[in-house]
Amino acid sequence: MKITVFSGSHKGREGNTLIMVEEFLKGAEEAGAETENIVLTEKNIRYCRGRFECWLKTPGVCTIHDDMDDLLPKFMASDIVVFACPVYFDNVPSVMKNFIERLAPALLPHFEEDDRGEYRHAKRYEKYPKFAVISNAGLPEKANFEVESLFFRRLTRAFHTELIAEIYRGEGEVFRGQKNIMLKPLIGKYKKLLKSAGKEIVENHRLSEKVAEDLEKPIVPPSLYIKFGNEEWDKLIKEYQKDEK
Numbered sequence: 001m002k003i004t005v006f007s008g009s010h011k012g013r014e015g016n017t018l019i020m021v022e023e024f025l026k027g028a029e030e031a032g033a034e035t036e037n038i039v040l041t042e043k044n045i046r047y048c049r050g051r052f053e054c055w056l057k058t059p060g061v062c063t064i065h066d067d068m069d070d071l072l073p074k075f076m077a078s079d080i081v082v083f084a085c086p087v088y089f090d091n092v093p094s095v096m097k098n099f100i101e102r103l104a105p106a107l108l109p110h111f112e113e114d115d116r117g118e119y120r121h122a123k124r125y126e127k128y129p130k131f132a133v134i135s136n137a138g139l140p141e142k143a144n145f146e147v148e149s150l151f152f153r154r155l156t157r158a159f160h161t162e163l164i165a166e167i168y169r170g171e172g173e174v175f176r177g178q179k180n181i182m183l184k185p186l187i188g189k190y191k192k193l194l195k196s197a198g199k200e201i202v203e204n205h206r207l208s209e210k211v212a213e214d215l216e217k218p219i220v221p222p223s224l225y226i227k228f229g230n231e232e233w234d235k236l237i238k239e240y241q242k243d244e245k
């Protein structure tokens with residue numbers, strides 16, 4: 001089984017989301033999956049020009065030649081694609097949206113009705129990868145993932161596939177405290193859950209209720225996260241201002 005993660009943090013390999021991805025992939029690899037994590041900021045991906053040339057002029061192939069020449073075949077050759085990104089203003093970051101828009105050649109232009117009586121573009125290929133989402137938000141509440149969750153559900157429908165897991169981590173900046181003596185065991189526990197999630201996705205193509213439920217629990221009480229978070233912001237502002245002088 002091939003799992004490809006498309007990682008869309010603008011911080012590239014420095015991001016909190018990447019910590020989540022790494023643990024998830026450890027579990028997936030232990031369960032026997034072949035995995036690849038593609039960091040989108042390291043790729044040259046130009047904007048879709050919106051002319052439908054991939055549907056009209058060169059059917060199934062984009063007329064822009066950049067790193068998507070390799071990434072679209074990798075996307076299609078995967079059994080599971082994981083979209084991994086932070087939340088930026090309640091939505092996916094632009095690097096992720098840019099990548100997703102360039103997936104258009106994988107569909108046909110023609111409209112067809114789905115089983116709910118709603119229209120979408122028809123399939124170009126018989127089979128599409130299953131989708132999963134890993135996302136990280138700085139704020140604590142689940143509401144911060146509402147737009148993303150709806151977006152990925154709609155994208156799944158557009159790509160004639162299934163959304164087999166949504167892993168949303170509020171309080172996402174907690175990972176910055178990985179070396180903190182109090183936070184280390186709590187983060188360690190959450191990382192174990194991510195590993196179990198990776199394993200379950202390979203073995204069952206779904207998350208068990210227990211793992212899904214435990215993944216949603218706060219790592220630290222939200223009131224403490226906000227208190228220490230604000231103290232950390234003050235400290236960082238002071239440090240940056242001092243360096244500027």
Ligand SMILES: Cc1cc2nc3c(=O)[nH]c(=O)nc-3n(C[C@H](O)[C@H](O)[C@H](O)COP(=O)(O)O)c2cc1C
Pocket residue numbers: 009010011014015016017018085086087088089090091136137138139140144172173
């Ligand atoms: C431009 C921008 C917008 C953001 N918007 C939100 C937001 O709407 N809700 C939220 O909870 N966090 C928001 N964040 C915080 C990030 O989601 C958070 O820092 C996350 O941990 C970053 O993940 P990364 O390290 O993988 O990039 C935003 C961050 C940036 C830079």
